Amino acid sequence: MSKLRFYMAMTAAKLSAVALRLLGRNATYLPGLIALKNCKDFIGFLQKPETLICVTGTNGKTTTSNLLNTVLTHNGYKVTNNSFGSNVQAGVAAALLLNSTFTGKHKNKVAVLEVDERSSLLVYKYITPDYLICNNIMRDSLKRNAHTEFISYVINTAVPAQTKVFLNADDLNCADLMPQCKNRTYFGVEAERPEELPKGQIRDVCYCPVCGGRFAPDYLRFNHIGRWHCTKCDNKSPDRDYCVTAIDRVNHTFTVTAENGEHTFRLINDNIVNVYNFCGAISLLRAFGLTWEQISSAFDAGKLVQTRYDTLDAGNFKVTMILTKGQNPIATSRVMNYVSTCEGDNKCVLFLVDDVEDNINNSESTCWLYDCDYTPMADEKIGRLIFAGPRCKDHYLRALMTGIPKEKIVLHETTADAASLVDTDTYHDIFILYDNYRLDEAVAMKKQFAARGEVKA
Amino acid sequence: MIEILFGEVCNLYGDSQNEVYLKQTLPAAEFIDTAITDEPYFVNNTPQMILLGGMSEHTQRRVIEKLLPLKSRIEELIASGTVFLCTGNAGEIFTKHISYVTENIETDALGIFDLTVKTDWFKRYNGKVLGTADGVTVTAFRSSFSFIYGDNSDCYFLKAERGCGINPDTKLEGMRKNNLICTSLLGPLLPLNPLFTEYLIKLAGFDAPAAFRDAAMDAYEQRLKEFRDPKTVF
Numbered sequence: 001m002s003k004l005r006f007y008m009a010m011t012a013a014k015l016s017a018v019a020l021r022l023l024g025r026n027a028t029y030l031p032g033l034i035a036l037k038n039c040k041d042f043i044g045f046l047q048k049p050e051t052l053i054c055v056t057g058t059n060g061k062t063t064t065s066n067l068l069n070t071v072l073t074h075n076g077y078k079v080t081n082n083s084f085g086s087n088v089q090a091g092v093a094a095a096l097l098l099n100s101t102f103t104g105k106h107k108n109k110v111a112v113l114e115v116d117e118r119s120s121l122l123v124y125k126y127i128t129p130d131y132l133i134c135n136n137i138m139r140d141s142l143k144r145n146a147h148t149e150f151i152s153y154v155i156n157t158a159v160p161a162q163t164k165v166f167l168n169a170d171d172l173n174c175a176d177l178m179p180q181c182k183n184r185t186y187f188g189v190e191a192e193r194p195e196e197l198p199k200g201q202i203r204d205v206c207y208c209p210v211c212g213g214r215f216a217p218d219y220l221r222f223n224h225i226g227r228w229h230c231t232k233c234d235n236k237s238p239d240r241d242y243c244v245t246a247i248d249r250v251n252h253t254f255t256v257t258a259e260n261g262e263h264t265f266r267l268i269n270d271n272i273v274n275v276y277n278f279c280g281a282i283s284l285l286r287a288f289g290l291t292w293e294q295i296s297s298a299f300d301a302g303k304l305v306q307t308r309y310d311t312l313d314a315g316n317f318k319v320t321m322i323l324t325k326g327q328n329p330i331a332t333s334r335v336m337n338y339v340s341t342c343e344g345d346n347k348c349v350l351f352l353v354d355d356v357e358d359n360i361n362n363s364e365s366t367c368w369l370y371d372c373d374y375t376p377m378a379d380e381k382i383g384r385l386i387f388a389g390p391r392c393k394d395h396y397l398r399a400l401m402t403g404i405p406k407e408k409i410v411l412h413e414t415t416a417d418a419a420s421l422v423d424t425d426t427y428h429d430i431f432i433l434y435d436n437y438r439l440d441e442a443v444a445m446k447k448q449f450a451a452r453g454e455v456k457a
Numbered sequence: 458m459i460e461i462l463f464g465e466v467c468n469l470y471g472d473s474q475n476e477v478y479l480k481q482t483l484p485a486a487e488f489i490d491t492a493i494t495d496e497p498y499f500v501n502n503t504p505q506m507i508l509l510g511g512m513s514e515h516t517q518r519r520v521i522e523k524l525l526p527l528k529s530r531i532e533e534l535i536a537s538g539t540v541f542l543c544t545g546n547a548g549e550i551f552t553k554h555i556s557y558v559t560e561n562i563e564t565d566a567l568g569i570f571d572l573t574v575k576t577d578w579f580k581r582y583n584g585k586v587l588g589t590a591d592g593v594t595v596t597a598f599r600s601s602f603s604f605i606y607g608d609n610s611d612c613y614f615l616k617a618e619r620g621c622g623i624n625p626d627t628k629l630e631g632m633r634k635n636n637l638i639c640t641s642l643l644g645p646l647l648p649l650n651p652l653f654t655e656y657l658i659k660l661a662g663f664d665a666p667a668a669f670r671d672a673a674m675d676a677y678e679q680r681l682k683e684f685r686d687p688k689t690v691f
Binding site for chain 1: 465466468469470471472473474477478481492493494513514515519559578581583585598600602643644645648649668669672673675676679680683684686688689690
């Protein structure tokens with residue numbers, strides 16, 4: 001009976017995928033949802049690929065997943081993945097079923113699946129990853145993810161003990177995850193060790209889970225990311241098996257050192273959060289069996305996905321577009337920090353970060369703004385800050401509370417024509433920070449800027 | 458003196474900015490940050506106000522463990538009119554008992570209010586509240602794993618016009634005893650509500666306009682309009 005249900009679910013899901021494609025729509029979620037509606041243990045009936053890699057963690061899942069996919073594909077593997085689709089149970093089901101035959105036999109040897117942390121219990125009940133990477137465990141949407149203790153509990157409860165795990169050694173919330181998994185590889189970044197502790201940022205690591213003593217930072221990069229030791233017992237950040245020991249921002253390279261050697265890679269993107277993502281992916285790919293050179297050659301050809309990071313050189317001015325996940329205070333803070341470190345003496349930042357869905361017949365919860373660190377926007381090299389969208393007044397108050405002078409802030413209650421507020425004669429380095437749901441508007445703005453400049457987008 | 462109780466671990470969902478906003482509103486006031494490993498300032502002194510923010514469930518149990526031996530001193534402070542503002546799940550420590558369903562843990566709390574709490578990690582509630590507390594209209598958000606049960610009709614903080622109270626079956630939100638204010642509304646309650654900020658500091662003996670009053674009022678009034686819109690989903 002169960003098998004019959006599986007075949008009926010598979011038929012309905014495959015037909016829905018065909019229909020969606022005929023309509024020109026992505027089939028990255030709905031077929032999975034249909035399959036699960038008809039057969040709730042659908043994923044359990046599917047044959048798994050020879051190697052199953054899963055990616056989880058608060059921030060950097062998609063970047064890491066894309067990178068793993070890119071490197072494996074570059075090296076001749078056909079890879080099943082859900083990087084462009086949903087990362088919840090239905091998205092995972094869709095990715096697997098669309099790469100399976102009608103009888104459930106998997107077509108590709110490798111799958112790289114991004115798995116939302118909260119979906120862990122529903123996904124790992126049916127599939128056991130061979131490799132699982134977790135980049136970090138940080139504050140995320142308070143509505144969905146609540147707090148790091150809850151997310152850690154879900155992951156710890158869900159992941160099978162035989163999975164080989166790759167963990168960020170510089171994030172104590174992450175390093176302590178999944179104690180049942182004994183095959184553990186730690187990665188991290190030692191290069192560009194900061195000398196001062198960041199101020200005014202929330203930290204989700206304060207006390208030792210072993211003895212309750214106070215944790216003291218050896219150094220911190222941002223929030224709780226850094227190296228720690230307990231002031232009462234021997235607990236400390238674990239040693240790294242793969243470590244970024246050098247970052248060359250002039251020649252755009254970074255060096256990873258491990259017990260089995262070291263290698264220098266092209267730095268695809270110089271945001272430190274991505275350096276962590278790159279190092280994590282490299283550690284996993286080495287365990288998978290690729291050589292340093294095989295990985296490196298893919299880095300030479302690779303770039304970040306355009307929907308997350310894109311640039312436009314319009315001749316007389318430059319535009320940088322960066323995905324900035326609304327409701328996620330740490331991710332948003334890191335983007336603001338990154339913008340403050342980018343080149344430019346008089347930058348203009350266009351802020352399109354609000355939850356579109358949550359503002360339709362609704363009023364978005366703005367609590368997350370108060371966990372964001374707006375301090376980087378106070379940098380004197382940022383000359384203009386434009387908050388556009390329905391929550392612009394909330395951003396404005398938050399900016400004033402951070403000490404950003406009101407003279408450099410412009411408010412605009414809609415996003416549609418916000419690009420017209422940017423004076424490209426005055427501001428030559430323009431940054432568009434946009435939420436997931438504002439991608440189309442950000443792309444339209446890029447075109448508007450291209451039309452005003454000397455090139456076409 | 459304003460005491461921020463265990464601010465480094467009780468700061469979920471923007472709570473830390475309540476302290477920042479108070480400091481900006483009352484630049485001359487003195488503040489003290491008490492770590493969970495230290496003895497609270499209030500044990501041997503009488504602060505004008507004590508702030509306690511939202512926390513994880515593990516931390517909540519640790520805070521209860523820390524404060525239970527200080528219960529009689531806390532009762533003295535409540536009786537003498539010290540202002541307490543406890544946001545998120547912080548107020549739950551003043552109830553009688555908390556059941557952590559997912560973790561299968563039962564904990565006795567301070568018992569200032571004859572109420573009980575049920576916390577379930579797999580039942581997340583997200584909502585909004587529009588209500589009036591002592592004549593002041595408050596707009597705020599709520600996200601929680603827990604609800605409080607029991608009769609708070611003689612000790613509620615505000616009456617909700619929209620949104621729910623301590624649980625979905627009541628419009629009476631939070632608890633209040635003298636100037637002990639416990640509300641499940643989240644962290645940045647003060648910058649979101651400049652009028653309530655002014656009300657609260659008056660209770661503590663201060664008199665000042667809320668910081669960045671014009672900007673705060675603009676944002677508050679927009680939210681008030683949205684919250685009063687019948688189309689807005691609570």
